[in-house]
Amino acid sequence: MTVPGGIDPAWLPDEALRGIGSRRVLIEGGGPLVDTLRAEVAYAQGKFGTLPGDGDVAFRLDGAADTGPEGFTLARSGGHTTVTAAAPAGLLYGFFHVVRLGAAAFADAPEQTHRPALSRRMLNHWDNIDVHPVMGQVERGYAGGSLFWEDGRARGDLDRIRTYARLLAACGINAVCVNNVNVHETEARLLGDRIGEVAAIAGELRKYGIRTHLSVSFAAPVVLDGLDTADPLDDSVRDWWRTAADRVYAHIPDFGGFVVKADSEGQPGPFAYGRSHADGANLIADALAPHGGTVHWRAFVYNHTQDWRDRTTDRARAAYDHFATLDGQFRDNAVLQVKHGPMDFQVREPVSPVIGALPRTRVAVELQATQEYTGQQRHVCALAPMWSEVLGFRPEGEDGATVGRLAGGGGLVAVSNAGADPCWTGHPLAQFNLYAFGRLAWQPDADPEQLLDEWIELTFTPERTADPERLRSGLRAVLRRSWATYEKYTAPLG
Structure with a gap:
């Protein structure tokens, strides 16, 4: 097309x-x-x-x-x-x-x-409306500007958004969050008087069965309407969120829900009021529930100002410490979104213990398609083998469920690697990571090599190259072991 x-x-x-x-x-x-x-x-x-x-x-x-x-x-x-x-x-x-x-x-x-094994197959875009002085327009973005935002407002090029929706539907993705989990003041207004811009984007994504989600600030009642508190147990705060949800659904009837990053890396959260993360998530879940919406509450919570020399704190176990004791306390429409490893999308790290520690909580597993620590989309690094290894891991041993099955209640989420670059992902071979994520979200036990062959066949058709078989053979040789190769020359002690 x-x-x-x-x-x-x-x-x-x-x-x-x-x-x-x-x-x-x-x-x-x-x-x-x-x-x-x-x-x-x-x-x-x-x-x-x-x-x-x-x-x-x-x-x-x-x-x-x-x-x-x-x-x-x-x-x-x-x-x-x-x-x-x-x-x-x-x-x-x-x-x-x-x-x-x-x-x-x-x-x-x-x-x-x-049938899809997971009902929620979602991309999180770390896109800012304005060009942030530190993060740029797309945080950890290696593919140009945002697909959705330009010059402080929603892009007028809806044709490209529609084509993006087509690409995502073609590999099985059915949900997109259109702004950064680090919600700045301008992005916070998307929940208020700028919701019409989100509705225009949702109108294009909807044509391919993709539901739109929005990252929101936990402190939105204070930021947008000047309330003196964002305490999740305060009645005025609860009323505010119900009104906000009603307004969103009036504009976008099939809206998917909110994504929230709280009490981590400087973002506001319930800890400021002596409340738990279950209290915070349930506040927003209750506002969304009448509309069938879901809150994705991110579990990557740690003190980003901690002194690395202080051995009494451990960033790798922070999420487990915060959330394991809250199992069973979250609403049915609250999903705890857990990074696949306890550190931060490293080229190799153990599977997060949080994933297997919450049997009574809906858990979504978060991956990172954009290659923050795996080459910034300048290096070739096909991530499907790593993701497949994670999804096939059994946290409770051989008799337990795989990570892919444990994610059945909440789904699979990836930080998007797509942007306004002409080839979508900056490096053309990084397109495979976007395609493979969608296919693994549909079928977590799919063979990564088969997915690679699918992508190559669908992308490098004979009409696109003079010698398709030679090109395809070369691409397979480079991409199949690229994750292991990247690890060898960047993390020799790993």
């Missing part, structure tokens, strides 16, 4: 649509996501509809189908391919799966049902 301004659409270039664009396609069903599917098919047929193609494809909504809200069933026989789903999102994901399979989507095969 061509993007205005010469933007490279990364995976799924037009040529990837040849298989479906040259066949007869029947679509049964209605709704906005089915309209998006029809537009995708119409675009593909506009490109390749004059080419000969054997067989046909049907996409059918069937309320009796046992596929869940996002799953689909794929049947292939005698040149006929059928995608059946109980809900429109399933048909859209089924379309991208057919495209991903290429010619194999039209070969006879046993019927298969595909």
Whole structure:
């Protein structure tokens, strides 16, 4: 799909649509996501509809189908391919799966049902509205400016946001938080008189089944409306958050919820009032609950001014110390978002003990697609093998559940590596980390090497290069062991 301004659409270039664009396609069903599917098919047929193609494809909504809200069933026989789903999102994901399979989507095969293992597959953008004097516009950003914000306001280029939504849906992502977890004064106003800007972004993401989330400041009642407290047990504060949530949902009826970073690295939080993080999370969860929203409460909480020589404090165990004793105290619509390791997205570190310590709490596992400590997207470092190792780890031993299964209640989250750069991620090979995150969020036990082959096949089609097989072979050789290679030359004592 061509993007205005010469933007490279990364995976799924037009040529990837040849298989479906040259066949007869029947679509049964209605709704906005089915309209998006029809537009995708119409675009593909506009490109390749004059080419000969054997067989046909049907996409059918069937309320009796046992596929869940996002799953689909794929049947292939005698040149006929059928995608059946109980809900429109399933048909859209089924379309991208057919495209991903290429010619194999039209070969006879046993019927298969595909459902996402995790219901929340989310990107957190660390984007600022203004250019921050220390953090720039995108904190830890290596791919240019923000996709969403420019010159202190929402970008007017909605076409690019829509194309981004398409890329994310094509790999299985269904939620995006559009601003930095470090919420500054300007970003705090998105919750108030600037919510209309968020609504415009949400309108484009919605077309591909992606729900919009917003990072908010715990001190928003003080910052925005001058309350003299943000105490989570204060009735006026509780009323303020209920009113704020009502206002957001009036503008964005399918809004996903809030992301909160509190009591860490200078951000305000409940500790200022002698309250626990369960008190803080539940305050906001209660405001969101009538609307079906969720609060993602980040567990990366530590004192960033501590003296490293003080051996009585330990940053690596701070999150465990703060949260393990709170298990079972969080509301059902509160998700504790835990970094996959106890330190901070290092090239190798143990799995965070917090993930296995909260059996009565919904836990989301947070990864970092942007390569803060793995080469800043200047070095080649394919992170899927590392993520796969984390997701397959069993915190309670061989008889326990994997991290991927423990994340089932809250989902998988990644700090986005996409920006306004023409190739989305600055370094073109860093696109694989974005693609692989979405696919692992859908299927945590997927083979990283298979995902790499998928991405290469979908990205470097024969029309994009004079010698595709040689290029693909070289990319596999470089990327497959790039994580181990990066570790060897940057962390020899690790």
